[in-house]
Amino acid sequence: MSRSAKGAALIAALALAVVAPWLAAAGAGDTAFTEAERAEVEALAVPLGDTPPEAASTELADFGQHLFFDRRLSGDGRFSCASCHQPDRAFTDGLALPEAAGRGHRNTPTLINVADNPWFQWDGAADSLWSQTLLVVENPRELDNDRLNLAHTLYRHADLRAAYQRRFGPLPPLSEGERFPAHGSPHAPTDSPGGRAWRRMAPADQEAVNRVMANLGVALAAWQRRLVRYDSPFDRFAAALADDPDPPPDEAFPAAARRGLKLFVGEAQCTLCHSGPDFSNQAFHNLGLPVAEHRDTGREQGLRRLAASPFNAAGPYAGDQDDADRLRFLPPPESLRGAFKTPSLRNVARTAPYFHDGRFATLEEAVRFYLEPPEGETLGEREGTLDLIPDLTDRQVADLVAFLKTLDSAPLPEAVTTPPEQR
Template identity: 45%
Template sequence: MLTPEQIELAREFSPLPEPPADPTNAVYEDLDAALLGQALFFDTRFSSNGEVSCATCHEPALGFGDGRKLAKGVAHHPRHSMTLWNVAYNRWFFWDGRKDSLWSQALGPLEDAREHGSSRLEIVHALADAPELVRAYTEVFGAFPNVSDSSRFPAAGRPVAEQPRHPHQVAWDTMSADDQRTVNRVFTNFGKLLAAYQRQLVSRRAPFDVFVEGLADNDPEKLAALSPSAQRGFTLFAGKAACHICHDGPTFSDLEFHSNRVATGEGVDPGRALGVLQLKVDPFNGASEFADDGGARATRKLQITPRGWHIPGEFKTPSLRNVAVTAPYMHEGQIATLAEVVHFYSTLEGAAPPDPKGEKLITAVQLTDAEQADLIAFLESLTDESLPAELRAAPAPADNATR
């Protein structure tokens, strides 16, 4: 049984409220936008080899991850694919937080040579070539621009800051500023559609949530949802093991950046220290003309995020909801199982040395074998994959004859 204090604490983790509003995306709650976004999410036509979609690395049956250590799209990626469960609750996106909205995040993989390997001009043309998608786009955003004049809208192209002579950059430079803006508008709308879909990937009725409800209404059936071992695991999580220092609140993440001292592979991944610099100069950040709230939200959010504040090696605290179905773990997929994660925090075996300038939040919490088993049982009680089946696959093609 939990003490009254522990019961109070449990309420800080459940229930998970509705995802926060996103005023930077005018269509974030639009169901037509979500349905079209869902079709785009599973569509391989927006990749350079015609084989990669978002679902390649965010497979619904694999916890919206890919089960791989490191991601692979058109080419190999140096980081582990993140789960998309409860992604709409995030403040910052990617392991290093280099994006500040869900719609702007989606633009990254499309133009990343290792993921979709495409470019915004190819995306806009691929859309223009698919009448059923243009029809659905028009219903959400109004007219789709005419991009058929190839002297104004080259077949492929995007800004490539680091390579001024890249053919994509050269093609982009031939365009007028107005035509570039037209392409950027459709491209950012593409991201807003994907965001509207992903916002629905919510998981908030895990056995732990049922148990916390049971604490409130004293319903023995609900209280039985959490085994005695998992209950002990919770008291460790928010007690002796001090996981809640970072994995705090109803998403089980403080949504900010820390080092948990997990050792990384070759090379140095600066994590948030670089991500925050990239975010400030991102042409699609929340302060850009493409944010539908006129930049109101981002100005505050970006201003309170100073440059050079983060030390290298900090990554976003992942949510722990559905963590039992999203192995392997960490930004490079360094750890294969939950048992190994718990063993790591318990002993810090193989940990990277602490950065002398860094936080001092991680210490070996030294759990006994029985305590480790309890903590694992608790983490396993955070699973809820009851999302309706029709949201886990490409939508059924609309029957045009009956529309």
């Protein structure tokens, strides 16, 4: 090699030594995954080609799909479940807090991939897919109905009555007004007309109306079991990663997303809570959120609501698959004051705003909360696990956000996201 060539090589080597650290920081560094990281990624992924679980009955799921879009389920006929759980927004509404019969206190969660969750709603007040819908029907801020009026609605409308009876058999004799008043619910204030009407009913008639409520929940749950999607860019990358620790470049899963995934399963400690194929450990955690306008006690309230519900897994309307044993080992409600369920991160880029009260408008704001928790009054005790999260650079925050954006799946087929023809 000539002297000039050696000089050029030396200059190039020196330049590389200077530039290499910058290139790594900018994303040109190692994006290969260690064996430990690959194992963590495998625990988050769903094998490509997995199909949604079949509903117990196609006819039952079709009925549930119709009910989901039917405004007659609400007290005044103005709202349906789809008013807040909008299919084109991944079954959310894009609002910090929902607006239906009233303004809600909690952000609308997605319904995609909820079929196998052990707890439902932000506070876990329901322990089955079929029972969680019933809380919405009688919530004055949501559908604002009562169970007697709902039963009468089914009876009064020939299409609903026929559809119900094909799936569940005859409705109670609701034309007998003395036995079945027009309105009433055990949730109504005891001194209100609805409360007094419910208490005057015979226990067997109360049970018959409760059974109608439970059956509607079963139908809605059968349809929701169709809302399953695990085909995101992340899932495809995870499949490639199983065969190659450094898969070829992929526009749908860029270098920033790879670095973000490595952070997610490693240094950033995200999988302490966002674990498993739904990116949620399905547990309840107190993040030390400052109290907002509504003093929401979270899981503390949810545990009390769950214990009092006749529709819980230990109640008389539970199905054979409901796990009543879980209710025997629940912690004291006050021990989980201010704790909320870990949400799934699937489709998270489509379900803004974030957290149980929708306080964060963007993914970046949500990520930064864990690094810079705001000060203010909190309820309960902030989880010590959060202290394990290290400080992250702006670049690392951006990488995490880039990864989270790869968790969006393809839209569900129109056949399960639009009102079906009633049969």
